Amino acid sequence: xxxxxxxxxxxxxxxxxxxxxxxxxxxxxxxxxxxxxxxxxxxxxxxxxxxxxxxxxxxxxxxxxxxxxxxxxxxxxxxxxxxxxxxxxxxxxxxxxxxxxx
Amino acid sequence: xxxxxxxxxxxxxxxxxxxxxxxxxxxxxxxxxxxxxxxxxxxxxxxxxxxxxxxxxxxxxxxxxxxxxxxxxxxxxxxxxxxxxxxxxxxxxxxxxxxxxxxxxxxxxxxxxxxxxxxxxxxxxxxxxxxxxxxxxxxxxxxxxxxxxxxxxxxxxxxxxxxxxxxxxxxxxxxxxxxxxxxxxxxxxxxxxxxxxxxxxxxxxxxxxxxxxxxxxxxxxxxxxxxxxxxxxxxxxxxxxxxxxxxxxxxxxxxxxxxxxxxxxxxxxxxxxxxxxxxxxxxxxxxxxxxxxxxxxxxxxxxxxxxxxxxxxxxxxxxxxxxxxxxxxxxxxxxxxxxxxxxxxxxxxxxxxxxxxxxxxxxxxxxxxxxxxxxxxxxxxxxxxxxxxxxxxxxxxxxxxxxxxxxxxxxxxxxxxxxxxxxxxxxxxxxxxxxxxxxxxx
Amino acid sequence: xxxxxxxxxxxxxxxxxxxxxxxxxxxxxxxxxxxxxxxxxxxxxxxxxxxxxxxxxxxxxxxxxxxxxxxxxxxxxxxxxxxxxxxxxxxxxxxxxxxxxxxxxxxxxxxxxxxxxxxxxxxxxxxxxxxxxxxxxxxxxxxxxxxxxxxxxxxxxxxxxxxxxxxxxxxxxxxxxxxxxxxxxxxxxxxxxxxxxxxxxxxxxxxxxxxxxxxxxxxxxxxxxxxxxxxxxxx
Numbered sequence: 034x035x036x037x038x039x040x041x042x043x044x045x046x047x048x049x050x051x052x053x054x055x056x057x058x059x060x061x062x063x064x065x066x067x068x069x070x071x072x073x074x075x076x077x078x079x080x081x082x083x084x085x086x087x088x089x090x091x092x093x094x095x096x097x098x099x100x101x102x103x104x105x106x107x108x109x110x111x112x113x114x115x116x117x118x119x120x121x122x123x124x125x126x127x128x129x130x131x132x133x134x135x
Numbered sequence: 136x137x138x139x140x141x142x143x144x145x146x147x148x149x150x151x152x153x154x155x156x157x158x159x160x161x162x163x164x165x166x167x168x169x170x171x172x173x174x175x176x177x178x179x180x181x182x183x184x185x186x187x188x189x190x191x192x193x194x195x196x197x198x199x200x201x202x203x204x205x206x207x208x209x210x211x212x213x214x215x216x217x218x219x220x221x222x223x224x225x226x227x228x229x230x231x232x233x234x235x236x237x238x239x240x241x242x243x244x245x246x247x248x249x250x251x252x253x254x255x256x257x258x259x260x261x262x263x264x265x266x267x268x269x270x271x272x273x274x275x276x277x278x279x280x281x282x283x284x285x286x287x288x289x290x291x292x293x294x295x296x297x298x299x300x301x302x303x304x305x306x307x308x309x310x311x312x313x314x315x316x317x318x319x320x321x322x323x324x325x326x327x328x329x330x331x332x333x334x335x336x337x338x339x340x341x342x343x344x345x346x347x348x349x350x351x352x353x354x355x356x357x358x359x360x361x362x363x364x365x366x367x368x369x370x371x372x373x374x375x376x377x378x379x380x381x382x383x384x385x386x387x388x389x390x391x392x393x394x395x396x397x398x399x400x401x402x403x404x405x406x407x408x409x410x411x412x413x414x415x416x417x418x419x420x421x422x423x424x425x426x427x428x429x430x431x432x433x434x435x436x437x438x439x440x441x442x443x444x445x446x447x448x449x450x451x452x453x454x455x456x457x458x459x460x461x462x463x464x465x466x467x468x469x470x471x472x473x474x475x476x477x478x479x480x481x482x483x484x485x486x487x488x489x490x491x492x493x494x495x496x497x498x499x500x501x502x503x504x505x506x507x508x509x510x511x512x513x514x515x516x517x518x519x520x521x522x523x524x525x526x527x528x529x530x531x532x533x534x535x536x537x538x539x540x541x542x543x544x545x546x547x548x549x550x551x552x553x554x555x556x557x558x559x560x561x562x563x564x565x566x567x568x569x570x571x572x573x574x575x576x577x
Numbered sequence: 578x579x580x581x582x583x584x585x586x587x588x589x590x591x592x593x594x595x596x597x598x599x600x601x602x603x604x605x606x607x608x609x610x611x612x613x614x615x616x617x618x619x620x621x622x623x624x625x626x627x628x629x630x631x632x633x634x635x636x637x638x639x640x641x642x643x644x645x646x647x648x649x650x651x652x653x654x655x656x657x658x659x660x661x662x663x664x665x666x667x668x669x670x671x672x673x674x675x676x677x678x679x680x681x682x683x684x685x686x687x688x689x690x691x692x693x694x695x696x697x698x699x700x701x702x703x704x705x706x707x708x709x710x711x712x713x714x715x716x717x718x719x720x721x722x723x724x725x726x727x728x729x730x731x732x733x734x735x736x737x738x739x740x741x742x743x744x745x746x747x748x749x750x751x752x753x754x755x756x757x758x759x760x761x762x763x764x765x766x767x768x769x770x771x772x773x774x775x776x777x778x779x780x781x782x783x784x785x786x787x788x789x790x791x792x793x794x795x796x797x798x799x800x801x802x803x804x805x806x807x808x809x810x811x812x
Contacts, residue, residue, distance in 0.1 A: 118531025
């Protein structure tokens with residue numbers, strides 16, 4: 034394998050590793066969920082009617098929704114873009130966090 | 136007026152205290168926060184959420200907060216100045232955050248103390264500084280703070296200038312020109328000047344149908360430029376510049392007719408050389424532009440306090456450890472929000488809110504002797520091209536090779552978004568103003 | 578096509594997909610008579626279920642009301658199994674500015690902008706084709722269930738309360754006097770709606786008939802009825 038090829042493979046792996054939390058340390062479910070609060074409410078608890086409350090949402094529903102947003106199967110304004118930023122493992126971690134909010 | 140040397144009790148040669156081992160395992164301590172804006176308020180609340188045993192004190196000059204996000208809606212009468220006011224009551228009563236309504240005039244990083252104008256000496260275990268921005272009025276020849284307060288308002292830090300600008304818009308003669316001088320990068324709220332231009336244009340269609348809005352820009356692009364201009368095209372008959380046409384959906388055709396809104400980019404001579412406050416004239420490379428109402432959004436730097444405390448670098452912004460936002464200059468001091476250097480994160484309220492949470496978490500971990508977790512931030516901002524026309528930028532950010540980088544992917548409202556999506560986005564923008572304020576302050 | 582006042586207002590309301598005026602016009606509330614309601618519905622276009630299914634996605638209705646008309650949160654109403662006439666009239670009412678009882682109505686008013694009457698009929702047909710699912714509800718003990726059942730099927734003559742079922746059907750399927758289906762509606766949606774009628778915030782039902790019922794029921798009874806009807810959907 035040529036040097037350039039090796040470098041390319043290494044760079045690619047490094048890039049994926051940088052963004053693929055399977056290899057890097059994962060932010061906690063709570064830390065990721067905190068990024069949602071500005072729209073979905075602190076701890077996912079909401080007063081406004083426009084957005085979906087996330088508190089006590091079942092894990093299954095949360096994961097399904099985020100995956101469908103990410104794949105584009107479920108139309109949305111910006112949730113597709115947001116969901117794109119998270120891996121399946123991270124989505125499950127967030128789901129677990131929200132499911133356990135009282 | 137204190138110079139920076141006076142400001143630091145110890146002068147040059149200040150020995151940075153090495154990171155001490157963790158405090159008592161209980162992880163309590165006193166976190167002091169300077170600045171009760173979005174960053175400071177969110178940090179106070181989340182510190183208390185993450186560890187209710189912490190003592191949290193916010194030092195803030197004003198007894199209530201005037202929110203800058205959505206403040207352009209005052210110009211159009213969609214909201215009033217009163218609607219922008221946010222109370223600190225919830226932070227106090229619900230979370231037990233203490234408030235000292237005062238300004239900081241002294242800082243001793245070795246002793247870990249700050250001193251207020253009211254002569255209080257406040258010791259901290261950790262200090263968060265969230266001072267926002269300072270508007271560099273003097274960077275534009277002919278402009279000054281006095282001119283901004285009386286003649287050509289900026290209204291970028293909301294308050295009396297916002298009210299003045301609103302009054303001037305109402306009083307503008309029929310067919311007059313509302314000129315916006317846009318700022319150079321980096322600045323607070325990337326789509327903001329263009330949203331303001333759009334909302335004013337929409338308002339003028341009803342109240343001053345022959346009036347015009349002109350944006351003079353030292354830049355050639357801005358975040359959300361494609362979707363924003365498409366909105367202007369559809370709503371106000373704006374002609375899309377050649378360089379953007381290929382981005383546009385099929386069927387977009389310029390009319391060639393004059394439009395009430397115009398954007399003059401740097402490449403077309405839009406950069407300001409000087410202004411004449413008396414005649415409200417802007418001198419650009421192209422020539423002179425006479426305004427009836429002149430809204431200047433000047434270059435920005437970190438809030439003045441950051442300079443006084445020695446937290447800035449040559450760029451005029453504050454270098455920080457990208458993981459925790461701990462200052463690269465002073466240990467145990469954290470800088471968040473607009474004032475910080477956060478690489479790919481835009482300077483926005485949403486960013487400040489997210490940075491506050493990551494930093495609060497990092498401080499709680501530090502005080503408890505834990506290694507900080509992996510950070511993640513997002514910035515999702517809706518903006519309006521019209522009251523019923525919403526668009527956005529949405530990003531998730533991670534640490535990559537020591538810098539904060541966007542996770543690659545689409546960021547904007549799709550250029551071929553349906554009318555339903557666009558209407559819904561506008562409804563979401565309004566809802567977001569409420570949910571965001573609650574997450575930061577309540 | 579019969580002439581009716583709503584059509585004229587509707588034509589004005591429809592316009593370019595990107596309205597240029599700020600949407601700050603205050604709508605005029607209007608309570609229809611029974612005849613008004615009948616004539617509105619007489620001119621409802623024939624609905625296309627398949628097209629309605631597509632519109633449910635493309636017009637972003639599914640964002641709140643779900644792919645199959647079951648809302649993912651009690652924040653928003655479920656529409657699965659709702660009578661087409663009722664859905665159609667509701668959408669028209671939002672569009673002509675008759676509904677502003679709470680922030681949901683404001684959001685719906687935004688959502689229906691640019692919808693044609695055909696769109697409304699198609700969506701209505703789609704939701705009507707979907708099975709109503711039983712919604713989560715607190716368990717009613719024997720007494721509470723009996724109370725709700727009695728109110729629903731026998732009413733209360735002392736309070737001049739005719740049975741709910743006389744219009745809404747024994748199985749909560751709606752239909753008589755163009756009333757909505759109630760089966761499978763979420764508890765919160767049911768309670769909110771009754772409160773809106775009770776407080777006079779919602780007035781687009783014929784002669785404000787629902788206000789009289791909602792006023793005479795206690796909140797406790799309303800909550801029991803909500804649970805009763807929530808469970809009526811299929812599982």
